[in-house]
Amino acid sequence: MSDALLAAYDSLLFDLDGTVYHGARVISGAPEVIGEARAAGTAVRFVTNNASKAPAAVAEHLNGMGIDAQPDEVHTSSQAAARVLAERLPAGAHVLVVGAQALCDEVEAVGLRPVRENSDEVKAVVQGHSPDTGWANLAEACIAIRGGVLWVASNVDKTLPAERGLLPGNGSMVAALRTATDQEPVVAGKPEAPLMHTAAHGKALVVGDRLDTDIAGAVAAGLDALVVLTGVDTPASLIAAVPAERARFLTADITGLRNSAEETLIAPKPGWEIAAEQGELAVRSTGGSDATDLLRALCATAWETGVTGVKPLDDTAEAALNELGLIR
Template sequence: MSDALLAAYDSLLFDLDGTVYHGARVIPGAPEVIGEARAAGTAVRFVTNNASKAPAAVAEHLNGMGIDAQPGEVHTSSQAAAKVLAERLQPGAQVLVVGAPSLCDEVEAVGLRPVREHSDQVEAVVQGHSPDTGWANLAEACIAIRGGALWVASNVDKTLPTERGLLPGNGSMVAALRSATDREPIVAGKPEAPLMRTAAQGRALVVGDRLDTDIAGAVAAGLDALVVLTGVDTPASLIAAIPAERARFLAADITGLRASAEETLIAPKPGWTVTAGPDALEVTSDGGTDALDLLRTLCATAWDTGVTGVKPVGDTAKAALSELGLIG
């Protein structure tokens, strides 16, 4: 276990939704692996774009799933948004909040005054996810933003992974205001680097399921990342990832942290030959059967050549590509 990823870094920065749990359902293996990381002396941090819960509530939720967590280990996009506001506004300034009560608490904690309705005294709008956000909330924010108020979004995640599947995230609500105001918000959470840098301790590894937030945030902060396939992104989207959204390591789920850097590294792997043709990556098995090793090889070749289509050569290659959902 000494060469395992969970012990190879000073700190592990875990995304939550889609990486550690789906709503109220823990992802199998997460409590055990996180416990093993702690036992190895690795600092554990939980970095989430979810702005609907306070750090203490997030820690309580994790503890209820059998995952040891302290509020001080939780870093949320609502905290990052409040920090952005405090850096740009005078103490006591009014901020119109579109989001959960916990977002109001974070705004108040940095010396600003949260309100729910527009007035001439409102200097900024802060927007975070809440299942209770409706048209009336967006209307108040629209008036303020159109009137020149500073606009800060905790995150722009289009979707939110849950046990029921992908549901609308804060980014979907942000898109509605973007359309109504022709303005762009300042984004406080992932993929912006400050949230990651604040959470990191020493040499850090980011663990997440989303390329456009978790992995892009790691890249922006200059940190290594392990991408897992338990949330939003798929083998097809990994192969087509742009440079700013490319992880260093790949695993099926969080238990991949038990493997070594060499095993999980996105690079050509023994047992598979992938050759870039004019419009597809031709896949041949040289004795390999591990679909994840094939995916690591495919990603490395696609990122190097720009070719993202796939074509199997032989039944073994066809079976592996089918397992990855890359062919029917």
């Protein structure tokens, strides 16, 4: 396994929701693969845009799923948001927090004073995900932001993967304040580069499921990225990805880290013939049958030509495209 992706980098930066777990349910193979990476001498980091849990709580959650994790290996968007605030505000400044207690704790840890109600002393609003955020919280923040204070969002993920499906994420709440204030927040977490730079050790590979946060963050930070299909983004959205959201590698799930860079690289693949014809990607099997391999080849051709529609030219191609959900 010396040529496996999990051993080819100095560090692996794992997203959590949609990549390692769905809420309380671990994604199959994640504990074993992460353990194999550690055994190969690769540093493991967990990089999450979820600002509702402290690093120690995230590590505890991971350990409960059979994944070895230490608090200092966890990097959260609440930590990133607190650093942004500390760089721009004087010590002791009041910060109105819209989010969980974990975000309050990070604000306090950098020498600022977290509060829950607006006043003349409030110098900034910081917003992170919390399932308890309601209209009253948004109203306090709205008044402060309209008053001209600094507004920092831990992240702008529109959705949050869970066992029941996609739920509203912090970005949905940010959108409400954006509409109410006509203002834009400073974004601290992914896809901004600082969170990735803080977590990276040596040559790093980002592993995630979201193009607009995980992969865009890797691109912004100048890091290689592996996209998996266990979370938010789909084969169709991967094919249509803009340059700022394009991964280097693609696997069906996290266990693909056991494969080599050559196997997982997004590029033309033996066994599949793809040509852009009359506004569609015409797909023919020349011995290939693996749908994920086809998707790698489709992404490579679509990104080169700008053509995103697909059509099969034989039964094998039709079966693989159906498996990918690209035709009905």
